[in-house]
Amino acid sequence: MxxxxxxxxxxxxxxxxxxxxxxxxxxxxxxxxxxxxxxxxxxxxxxxxxxxxxxxxxxxxxxxxxxxxxxxxxxxxxxxxxxxxxxxxxxxxxxxxxxxxxxxxxxxxxxxxxxxxxxxxxxxxxxxxxxxxxxxxxxxxxxxxxxxxxxxxxxxxxxxxxxxxxxxxxxxxxxxxxxxxxxxxxxxxxxxxxxxxxxxxxxxxxxxxxxxxxxxxxxxxxxxxxxxxxxxxxxxxxxxxxxxxxxxxxxxxxxxxxxxxxxxxxxxxxxxxxxxxxxxxxxxxxxxxxxxxxxxxxxxxxxxxxxxxxxxxxxxxxxxxxxxxxxxxxxxxxxxxxxxxxxxxxDGFERPLYWRMKHRGQRALRMGDWKYLKVDEHEYLFNITNDARERANQSKLQPQRLEEMRQSWLDWNETMPPIPEDATVSLCYTTADMPQR
Missing domain, CATH: 3.40.720.10 (Alkaline Phosphatase, subunit A)
Known part of the structure; x- marks a missing residue:
């Protein structure tokens, strides 16, 4: 073994x-x-x-x-x-x-x-x-x-x-x-x-x-x-x-x-x-x-x-x-x-990946080349294959894809227990304090 x-x-x-x-x-x-x-x-x-x-x-x-x-x-x-x-x-x-x-x-x-x-x-x-x-x-x-x-x-x-x-x-x-x-x-x-x-x-x-x-x-x-x-x-x-x-x-x-x-x-x-x-x-x-x-x-x-x-x-x-x-x-x-x-x-297979964070109300979904991201009520859509730095927000150019990925995340989230109000976020350090490149 x-x-x-x-x-x-x-x-x-x-x-x-x-x-x-x-x-x-x-x-x-x-x-x-x-x-x-x-x-x-x-x-x-x-x-x-x-x-x-x-x-x-x-x-x-x-x-x-x-x-x-x-x-x-x-x-x-x-x-x-x-x-x-x-x-x-x-x-x-x-x-x-x-x-x-x-x-x-x-x-x-x-x-x-x-x-x-x-x-x-x-x-x-x-x-x-x-x-x-x-x-x-x-x-x-x-x-x-x-x-x-x-x-x-x-x-x-x-x-x-x-x-x-x-x-x-x-x-x-x-x-x-x-x-x-x-x-x-x-x-x-x-x-x-x-x-x-x-x-x-x-x-x-x-x-x-x-x-x-x-x-x-x-x-x-x-x-x-x-x-x-x-x-x-x-x-x-x-x-x-x-x-x-x-x-x-x-x-x-x-x-x-x-x-x-x-x-x-x-x-x-x-x-x-x-x-x-x-x-x-x-x-x-x-x-x-x-x-x-x-x-x-x-x-x-x-x-x-x-x-x-x-x-x-x-x-x-x-x-x-x-x-x-x-x-x-x-x-x-x-x-x-x-x-x-x-x-x-x-050589590979489709694998959607989901995340959520209480901190700043974050959500994310990676599906194929694309990523749906939400931070502080702002929504983003990135082609990660072409834009790994997540700089070119495609949400207005591809509203249909944005809606589909948002709904996929919402459907997935319904299968998970809600985040309780008393859950804590321990912030000893975050990238918000870091100078951006």
Missing amino acids: TNIIYIVADDLGYADLGCYGGREAQFGQVSPNIDQLAEEGMLFLEGYANSPVCSPTRFALMTMAYQYRLRGALEEPINTRSKGSTTLGLPPHIPTLPSQLQKAGYHTGLIGKWHLGYPPHFGPRASGYDEFYGIMAGGVDYFTHKSGRGDNDLWINEEEHQEIGYLTDLLSDRAVEFVHRRADSADEKPFFLSLHYTAPHWPWETRDDAEEAEKLTHLYHLDGGNIHTYRRMIHHMDEGIGRIMAALEEHGLTEDTLIVFTSDNGGERFSDSWPLVGGKMDLTEGGIRVPWIVRWPKVVKPGSVSMQHCMTMDWSRTLLEAGNGEVDPDYPVDGVSLMSILNGDS
């Missing part, structure tokens, strides 16, 4: 990686190991996240369904007020990608960011992971591992854990140890590893910034950071991925290990999303279009590039199929398997 590693970066911009056109020549190579995954596998140029903000995307990743179906995912995102809540989290009775792979015979582990509700009511091991090492919150200091509330937020399973070290390196260390341990395990179970880095999420700290981190008074750190620090944070993550690949190679596991790399949403203040505009919290392309890279030598042709439209829940559905897991019939999913794309049986 195939081993599976699902790597998720945090707030990574669409073009931050070399393989997506990052600024390699000016600043030096930042992501050689991730770029190599793309060279040895398939790179998707028009793949998306389920949300432009972190925890809603993670709900979709876990459930393989639109996050809007669950109350906790209607927060944008879940914040520290959810501590002790019995509703703001991923309910343990909901089938998940890891729980269904467990049933298919996998040993499952989450290393890194959870951000789907706090114990005792919620947690990784209540939702299908055999083991957990990482953080529960949306972001922590990379050295003290304290959340925005000032409390320690590093955990092993359900127990708080104290450990000295730069968080990105600690997560990489634990992932390498996981690979070695599972490769040598007597139970011979295949493994599913979710490796959810916090890099390059704020606070902007490299592994050499311990002294500066001691002076930090607020994690949001909006007066700090720079492009060089941000890129080094990505590089630290990339180095860890290289070490994981070396561990797989040592045990002869590289050929039949399926590796997927992505981000939970678009980038923040220092990210590169060219040619896209917008970022985290926005349903413009820069907020939702993210890298998707898959390496699976036994199935995927190396050096492949796909224009297939897809989003987070589709990839989780694909990984379930790759692991011979089954969807629980009592909890149907919205994700569509991409297996026909990976194995070369199909």
Whole structure:
């Protein structure tokens, strides 16, 4: 059976990686190991996240369904007020990608960011992971591992854990140890590893910034950071991925290990999303279009590039199929398997993608070349294939298409629970504060 590693970066911009056109020549190579995954596998140029903000995307990743179906995912995102809540989290009775792979015979582990509700009511091991090492919150200091509330937020399973070290390196260390341990395990179970880095999420700290981190008074750190620090944070993550690949190679596991790399949403203040505009919290392309890279030598042709439209829940559905897991019939999913794309049986298929956000009343629908977008009561229609920067609003030139896409979004929205009035929007930073190009 195939081993599976699902790597998720945090707030990574669409073009931050070399393989997506990052600024390699000016600043030096930042992501050689991730770029190599793309060279040895398939790179998707028009793949998306389920949300432009972190925890809603993670709900979709876990459930393989639109996050809007669950109350906790209607927060944008879940914040520290959810501590002790019995509703703001991923309910343990909901089938998940890891729980269904467990049933298919996998040993499952989450290393890194959870951000789907706090114990005792919620947690990784209540939702299908055999083991957990990482953080529960949306972001922590990379050295003290304290959340925005000032409390320690590093955990092993359900127990708080104290450990000295730069968080990105600690997560990489634990992932390498996981690979070695599972490769040598007597139970011979295949493994599913979710490796959810916090890099390059704020606070902007490299592994050499311990002294500066001691002076930090607020994690949001909006007066700090720079492009060089941000890129080094990505590089630290990339180095860890290289070490994981070396561990797989040592045990002869590289050929039949399926590796997927992505981000939970678009980038923040220092990210590169060219040619896209917008970022985290926005349903413009820069907020939702993210890298998707898959390496699976036994199935995927190396050096492949796909224009297939897809989003987070589709990839989780694909990984379930790759692991011979089954969807629980009592909890149907919205994700569509991409297996026909990976194995070369199909060049692509129609895949409409829907989004909504309480923040600024945003709506979006991507269907074929076209995108319907609504922000602050203003409606837009873009041909994304010709206008990835979303500058030429075609709504007045194509009123019929606008009406059809608006109605399609409304019809879809009727199938989703409404956003409750008490759902919160946590705005530590938005692209509204960013100078426009």
